[in-house]
Amino acid sequence: MVSDSPRVRYVNNNLGEDQEPPRENMSPPLANTEAKPSNTLVAANPPRRTAVLVTGAWKQYGSGKRTTPVLQNLTMTVPEGTIYSLLGASGCGKTTLLACTVGMRRLDRGDIRIFGARPGTSESGIPGKRVGYMPQEIALYGEFTIREAMQYFGRIYGMTIAQIEERMVFLIKFLDLPSFHRQIQTLSGGQQRRVSFAVALLHDPELLILDEPTVGVDPLLRQSIWNYLCNLVSTRKTTVIITTHYIEEAKQATTIGLMRSGRLLAEDSPSNLLKLHQCISLEDVFLKLCMKDKVTNNASHELSLPNYANTNLPALQSTPNAHELNTNKSLIAVCNEKNRHHCKAEVMPDENGIIGLAFHQSKEQLVGDDKIKDANPKPDPVFQRVSRVVEEGVDCYSADSGCSYNPVESFNRLRALIIKNFICMWRNIGFMLFIFVLPAIQVILFCLAIGREPLDMKLGVINHEIEEFGICTGPIGCTTVNLSCRYLDAIPKFSVHLVPFVTEEDAIKEIEMGQLWGYISFPQNFSIALMDRELNGNAADNSSIYESRIRIQMDMSNQQIAFSLQRILLESFRSFSRKLLNDCDYDPVLGELPLHFDEPIYGHDHPSFMEFMAPGIVLSIIFFMAVALTGSAFITEKKEGMLDRSLVAGVTTGEVISAHMVTQYVVMVGQTVLVLVFMIAVFEVPVRGPLGWAIVITLLQGTCGMSFGFLISTVCNEERNAIQLALGSFYPNLLLSGVVWPIESMPKILRDISYVLPETLACESMRSMLTRGWGISHPAVWPGFLSSIIWSVVFWILAVLVARFSRSK
Numbered sequence: 093m094v095s096d097s098p099r100v101r102y103v104n105n106n107l108g109e110d111q112e113p114p115r116e117n118m119s120p121p122l123a124n125t126e127a128k129p130s131n132t133l134v135a136a137n138p139p140r141r142t143a144v145l146v147t148g149a150w151k152q153y154g155s156g157k158r159t160t161p162v163l164q165n166l167t168m169t170v171p172e173g174t175i176y177s178l179l180g181a182s183g184c185g186k187t188t189l190l191a192c193t194v195g196m197r198r199l200d201r202g203d204i205r206i207f208g209a210r211p212g213t214s215e216s217g218i219p220g221k222r223v224g225y226m227p228q229e230i231a232l233y234g235e236f237t238i239r240e241a242m243q244y245f246g247r248i249y250g251m252t253i254a255q256i257e258e259r260m261v262f263l264i265k266f267l268d269l270p271s272f273h274r275q276i277q278t279l280s281g282g283q284q285r286r287v288s289f290a291v292a293l294l295h296d297p298e299l300l301i302l303d304e305p306t307v308g309v310d311p312l313l314r315q316s317i318w319n320y321l322c323n324l325v326s327t328r329k330t331t332v333i334i335t336t337h338y339i340e341e342a343k344q345a346t347t348i349g350l351m352r353s354g355r356l357l358a359e360d361s362p363s364n365l366l367k368l369h370q371c372i373s374l375e376d377v378f379l380k381l382c383m384k385d386k387v388t389n390n391a392s393h394e395l396s397l398p399n400y401a402n403t404n405l406p407a408l409q410s411t412p413n414a415h416e417l418n419t420n421k422s423l424i425a426v427c428n429e430k431n432r433h434h435c436k437a438e439v440m441p442d443e444n445g446i447i448g449l450a451f452h453q454s455k456e457q458l459v460g461d462d463k464i465k466d467a468n469p470k471p472d473p474v475f476q477r478v479s480r481v482v483e484e485g486v487d488c489y490s491a492d493s494g495c496s497y498n499p500v501e502s503f504n505r506l507r508a509l510i511i512k513n514f515i516c517m518w519r520n521i522g523f524m525l526f527i528f529v530l531p532a533i534q535v536i537l538f539c540l541a542i543g544r545e546p547l548d549m550k551l552g553v554i555n556h557e558i559e560e561f562g563i564c565t566g567p568i569g570c571t572t573v574n575l576s577c578r579y580l581d582a583i584p585k586f587s588v589h590l591v592p593f594v595t596e597e598d599a600i601k602e603i604e605m606g607q608l609w610g611y612i613s614f615p616q617n618f619s620i621a622l623m624d625r626e627l628n629g630n631a632a633d634n635s636s637i638y639e640s641r642i643r644i645q646m647d648m649s650n651q652q653i654a655f656s657l658q659r660i661l662l663e664s665f666r667s668f669s670r671k672l673l674n675d676c677d678y679d680p681v682l683g684e685l686p687l688h689f690d691e692p693i694y695g696h697d698h699p700s701f702m703e704f705m706a707p708g709i710v711l712s713i714i715f716f717m718a719v720a721l722t723g724s725a726f727i728t729e730k731k732e733g734m735l736d737r738s739l740v741a742g743v744t745t746g747e748v749i750s751a752h753m754v755t756q757y758v759v760m761v762g763q764t765v766l767v768l769v770f771m772i773a774v775f776e777v778p779v780r781g782p783l784g785w786a787i788v789i790t791l792l793q794g795t796c797g798m799s800f801g802f803l804i805s806t807v808c809n810e811e812r813n814a815i816q817l818a819l820g821s822f823y824p825n826l827l828l829s830g831v832v833w834p835i836e837s838m839p840k841i842l843r844d845i846s847y848v849l850p851e852t853l854a855c856e857s858m859r860s861m862l863t864r865g866w867g868i869s870h871p872a873v874w875p876g877f878l879s880s881i882i883w884s885v886v887f888w889i890l891a892v893l894v895a896r897f898s899r900s901k
């Protein structure tokens with residue numbers, strides 16, 4: 093292992109550039125082979141010197157009618173220090189078998205032993221540095237440079253920077269890679285695959301599991317890769333499992349496993365296969381075995397004809413006109429009822445002259461073969477028992493396994509993950525804008541657009557008291573002349589734009605055109621009648637009371653505008669009336685309603701809608717940003733295979749989550765500061781309570797959003813499903829949490845639902861702290877903190893349960 097016995101490259105030794113020195117201390121695999129887990133049945137004991145042993149493996153995807161059987165009673169033995177080449181048509185189950193081998197998927201039945209132990213246990217070395225895994229997809233962070241990719245995995249494997257650098261120089265040269273400064277996403281598909289291959293070789297593992305490493309690789313380099321693998325096996329006793337579509341190159345393997353429909357048709361050395369089946373080429377052997385398998389299993393099923401149009405075999409895709417090619421190098425089975433016992437070979441070399449394995453295997457065929465399953469022997473009951481027993485062992489992939497925990501190694505892995513997270517974030521400009529600029533824009537837009545007083549509301553004025561047309565200016569002092577003008581003067585002009593009209597009908601027409609919010613009309617004798625009413629009270633006659641009335645007719649379709657206009661007109665009248673009574677030496681209180689509002693206990697005389705909404709908006713922004721960031725981060729890593737690759741390399745789920753939390757908290761603190769600075773410092777939203785606790789509850793809501801995002805990422809495999817789920821929950825949450833409207837206005841049942849949502853109590857707490865100045869110990873405040881914590885825990889528990897359930901599939 094790297095940290096125990098540094099296995100740096102050895103350019104200066106006498107083995108030549110592409111050769112590795114013999115592995116020191118080759119005993120651990122054997123020692124592990126002999127070590128029996130205490131609860132393992134005797135039947136499961138693998139033979140000595142077997143690196144990988146798969147026994148009676150059964151695996152299917154889906155359930156019910158959608159079941160796809162993939163592995164069917166497959167048994168495979170990979171001796172240590174050999175190259176085992178797994179050959180089979182597209183869709184026959186090679187990748188699934190490798191995924192089960194590295195513990196990323198679980199068998200339905202059967203048993204897998206790596207160095208004598210179940211994958212996922214510390215004895216097997218998987219996950220960890222004993223294995224180098226190259227999945228079929230690139231599974232690398234596109235934002236990384238080649239060097240950063242090497243450093244990321246090197247740190248996980250516990251290599252020093254010097255070891256990583258030395259190894260990288262060799263691998264770049266050997267695999268003909270571009271400069272290590274190049275970002276992976278800027279490389280060609282073939283170059284990316286080679287970087288992926290280099291990462292698998294980086295730490296010189298004991299077991300290499302390579303899923304189609306030579307696809308898209310130049311023939312010379314392909315040969316060079318095989319030479320290198322052969323050298324690794326002979327000098328380092330490395331064990332290699334490699335899948336390929338190319339029969340030609342597989343001839344260099346020590347053992348070939350021929351796979352069809354999830355079964356292993358044969359497993360032997362290339363020479364033995366040729367000898368045993370009396371064929372001159374491996375293609376013939378494979379064809380013969382396929383025919384035999386087909387006839388044995390289902391006489392009524394015909395062999396599928398190769399489907400050139402749909403096949404995803406690289407060798408076939410690169411052939412311009414496959415039907416026209418006809419040499420006798422490669423083979424495509426063309427069998428029908430008549431020639432079932434006599435197969436004809438057709439040629440399928442690719443553009444490089446490499447022969448492709450040309451059996452296309454459709455899903456339909458696999459499903460059809462499932463009918464054969466019943467004819468196959470049932471899995472050995474012993475293995476069923478073994479399978480059940482080993483499931484109970486310690487699983488190093490689970491977050492809480494504590495499997496051979498080494499704090500230093502764990503710290504190194506955590507560091508690698510955190511560095512990785514920040515590099516990915518830093519390199520992605522769009523992402524940076526999303527996480528920092530978007531919240532700021534949301535707050536600015538909220539503060540500018542929501543809750544402010546409407547301005548410039550147009551109101552028509554019909555004044556029958558004055559001769560001239562227009563808006564008049566009123567006299568001052570105690571007078572009975574043109575009081576209508578004096579009242580109009582009291583109306584704030586920045587809020588209400590007064591527009592003169594001759595008649596009410598003219599104003600109504602404008603209202604109907606959507607040009608006015610209402611009109612105000614003064615009768616002819618308004619001033620005299622008003623003075624009579626104000627000064628004489630009950631003694632005023634009926635005509636004075638009628639003539640003193642100002643008529644107002646409004647468009648009430650817009651609640652906020654209508655309420656604002658009504659309030660302004662009322663307040664303006666109060667102010668006009670007080671001034672007039674004062675000027676005439678009367679007590680101004682006479683003009684008031686007998687209602688007196690004292691200084692408010694909390695808030696101020698003119699509460700704004702913005703102040704009501706601001707606390708909830710802050711929490712919503714932080715909550716949903718955390719949902720989006722966490723959900724997208726995990727789904728992308730999962731979908732592109734990067735998460736699985738890191739897990740196989742030895743990173744634990746707990747470390748992945750911890751690293752994400754560290755990154756997410758840094759982002760969240762930044763977002764919280766940004767959002768609060770804009771709200772408080774720029775837009776002067778009042779803070780009357782403890783700002784520190786307001787920040788804490790904001791971070792708790794972010795944690796809650798992070799947990800929800802994690803849950804979404806475990807439930808969804810595709811980004812679009814995650815977006816649907818996140819958006820689907822966004823609006824109900826926003827509308828029901830009392831962010832935009834008081835929950836007191838909701839029907840009882842909805843109010844009860846609202847109280848158990850993650851944001852409602854938190855929003856109440858935040859509002860109480862900011863606008864009422866209450867502290868954490870107040871009974872209306874602490875429940876918001878508690879609810880955020882409880883929801884975070886509930887989401888995490890659900891996410892962990894779903895993740896476990898998914899992995900067991």
Ligand SMILES: Nc1ncnc2c1ncn2[C@@H]1O[C@H](COP(=O)(O)OP(=O)(O)OP(=O)(O)O)[C@@H](O)[C@H]1O
Nearest residue numbers: 153154160162181182183184185186187188189455
């Ligand atoms: N997650 C999944 N859910 C459902 N079916 C799946 C899943 N993964 C693979 N399959 C199906 O299982 C079968 C075997 O797939 P697998 O990837 O193991 O084949 P393969 O031999 O590696 O193919 P290829 O050479 O093209 O990579 C295919 O029919 C595939 O469609």
